[in-house]
Amino acid sequence: MKNKLLVPDIGDFEKVEIIEILVKTGDNIKKNDSVVTLESDKSSVEVPSIYEGIVESVDVKIGDKVSKGDLLITLSGEKKSEDTSKKTVEEKIPPLTEKIIKEAEDTLVLKEEVKENEKKIKRKEAMEPSGKEDIDPTETKEWIESLSAVLENDGKKRAQFLIKQLIEHSYKEGSDLVLSRNTPYINTISPEEEVKSPGDQNIERKIRSLIRWNAAAMVVRANKKNPELGGHIGTFASAATLYDVGMNHFWRAKNNKFGGDLIYFQGHSAPGMYARAFLEGRLSEKQLDRFRQEVNPGGLSSYPHPWLMPEFWQFPTVSMGLGPIMSIYQARFNKYLINRGLLKDEGRKIWCFLGDGETDEPESLGAIGLAAREKLDNLIFVVNCNLQRLDGPVRGNGKIIQELEGIFRGAGWNVIKVIWGSYWDQLLEKDKTGLLIKRMGEAVDGEYQAFKAKGGAYVREKFFGKYPELLDMVSQMTDKDIWKLNRGGHDPHKVYAAYNSAMQNKGTPTVILAKTIKGYGMGKSGESMNTTHQQKKLGEEDLLYYRDRFDLPLTDEQVKNVEYYRPPPNSAEIKYLKECRLKLGGNLPERTSFAKSIKTPPVDIFSAMKESTGKKEMSTTMILVRMLTSLLRDKNVAPRLVPIIPDEARTFGMEGFFQKIGIYAHEGQKYEPVDSEQLSSYREDVKGQVLEEGITEAGAMSSWIAAGTSYSNHDISMIPIYIFYSMFGFQRTGDFAWAAGDNQTRGFLIGATAGRTTLAGEGLQHGDGHSHIMSSVIPNCKSYDPTFGYELATIFREGLRRMYEKQENIFYYITTMNENYSHPSMPKDKNVEKGILKGMYLFKEFEKYKKTKIQLLGSGTILREMIAAAEILQKDYKIDSNVWSVTSFNELRKEAIEVERYNLLNPDKKPKQNYIEECLSTTEGPVVSASDYMRLNSDQIRPFVRKSFYSFGTDGYGRSDTRKNLRKFFEVDKEHIVTYSLSVLAKEQLIPSKYAEDAIKKYNIDPEKPIPTKL
Ligand SMILES: Cc1ncc(C[n+]2csc(CCOP(=O)(O)OP(=O)(O)O)c2C)c(N)n1
């Protein structure tokens, strides 16, 4: 039995080239084994076999052009499995179908119930309310009584179900009542439902007080030493209980038995984490005294910065908004690793703490929809709602908790409000008419802030005083008692119950909205004041108040000296604290990595990229895709690759990956894709490898960071390759790139369709002429602008070697382009590889006339203009040149400043030569340098080129036109390079100026045209 494998449906393409044959006669192949690689002018894709058997003949050769239906190979053996594409869909469907059928059945049951209910509900003639809200109180009472009976007999779930049915029914009947996303302004968990903490509350309170004290003392002491050091007391003061309950009872550390929960601490609460670490004995008094003094080793960073404290902090969070979105994608990435079988599902959780003011950042809430859609029940947000931000109230005229409740609930989150502390329970119990709840709902946050700043009598008058019934309710209470009525976020019982409930929640992420007081305990100068955030000093009076408020065992003298306090190791407090952490597996925060290194793929994987493409014209983006396809055949690297794309796979010719490695989708694929017959069909899979993010660069960056730090968070190195439109990279998400550097992310950022003139047509918002300047600001980011395939391959392989074999904390930014041209093979000279990595190498020497010479430095596609200009200079003007390919001005500069610094600091030693000098010092003539980026790109090396140096580039706003016109406009085309070179040589008095004058005329260059920055 013979089987003939034909070219499948490859979409709109005809006559595509065979660039690789992956089988040979006699091979025994399985279904889905790749047989050949096809390459159109935009993308390359492997063709899988739909048969299994022995290859009898390979009926094509490399270079053949094939179309749908052409014969590829002939096999002997098993017959074709019937309609594979359909079968796979069917094979996958049963569990899903089952689910769908179940859902359909459930709806049928619901419909039946609705009918039943319809029968039961006596229709009442529609009546217009006559000004009064309740037109029939007796009827209302009956309904409420019925509901109470359901609650009593069948429980909360049944009652909720019935209410939902009623609302849906009334909606169907024409009512436009919209189900409110808000619940009353009370705690979500009722006192009866609260799960009690097993902890010793007395001792926990003492510990908390000590942490509070030491955190404040650390900031106050630093500022006594030098007021310019700054620091925050108010944020942690409001969040101490929220952190303590987590630390004592919930957050499990990483150890050899468990992967550990991941906690994103709110940036400004860092002092609290140091204070706890001090009690645990992890930090010394000396270290606390080095808060914000990090220039000498051993200081404590102002905020969570893994770069500065690599064994302590795990996540950089202080640039507000980044922590929340990064935590969402972290939670998603955990599920991705689990679904791909790379990580055990241990029920680990990701906790993210954020400020209520921080929720104003678009990034904070921008991805909460994804968290619900992806059913991230491993994610818990805790929003510390102290009602204040830096300048004043977050929502003075409204209620931030209610607002956030609506937003999160609307997005599909489980919302737990922790508004009132236990002292309110009795009052709420007494509130049979609901008046207290009404009053709670009426008061706005501006008032709540003042209530805490102004004391018990004020609360009696302004809060309870609004209704005589409420005044009566508190008549037996003193002002002090009223003052003691606490907020939920300061009540360890309420916080424990909320955390416990969040831990049990399945199917959705949870947000805990905890109401607290900014600067809790800071006294008259700091509690609940608009200036609280900036408070970094506490006067003696305030410190004494602080001591008394939290019953700290300190003498007046100790308070005056702002002494730290740590009870002895065998004290009950320290023993308790340590035992809690021991039970939870170890310390937090703590950053470690036990990831194994990944062997760099063999050189031959890249050899195809080092060959000339001959006449075939290709873009570097296509070469990159080819390279990734080859890497997917390396058993060490393949499973670790995480291609990340925000909806541009087709732009970059990467759609071939959809079939080959699949798009990650936690629910698999519930539908047969419209293009299922095609080779590059949109295939979603629970084990999919590609992260197709949709249109969110911020999300894609967060995924890239999660994957690129997996070596520490999960002890497994992953290789994220995030490919984006280069203009929507650093310009759009620069702060994430900065945080990525801080977080020691390892991975590749690929700025595709790069270059101000190379991306023709798209225009001002698309034409990137500055991303290399932006990437240059990140110290551990290596950026490259390669021109040819072999340069790209060399850089990429070195990236893999340094980041994954050597485990260096660097990441790569590489620009690739969409301009097609032919690529030469890699020069044999050994120095070329070194030069590519260092930033420049001699690409070609034009040496015929030996009279006048010029050094031409070109980068990216503009190198090709340089080569063309060199040819013209030689042919038309008898001028020799050296053409240098500059793969990275950034790398050249970094090395040069290091050498310069060394020379200046070692005046007695023989000066070292920097690499630029090494290349250029023995060459003749001035230097002309250009890239497809602004002049600043070349100018980076200007001080280190000890020769006349002229730089050209694409300064100014981009615009749409053809490449040729754009290069002429920005004066980086070969004609301008020739003209400028002639002018430079004249200026250097090496040739007469008439050549330049002639060239200006010959090439129709208008010297009066304004510089593009003004156009
Ligand atoms: C992106 C960003 N913008 C501004 C700041 C400066 N900043 C630091 S804290 C703060 C106020 C924080 O208020 P909130 O989020 O409510 O936190 P709280 O301290 O009240 O808990 C501001 C504006 C920052 N750190 N990051």
Ligand SMILES: [Mg+2]
């Ligand atoms: Mg706040």
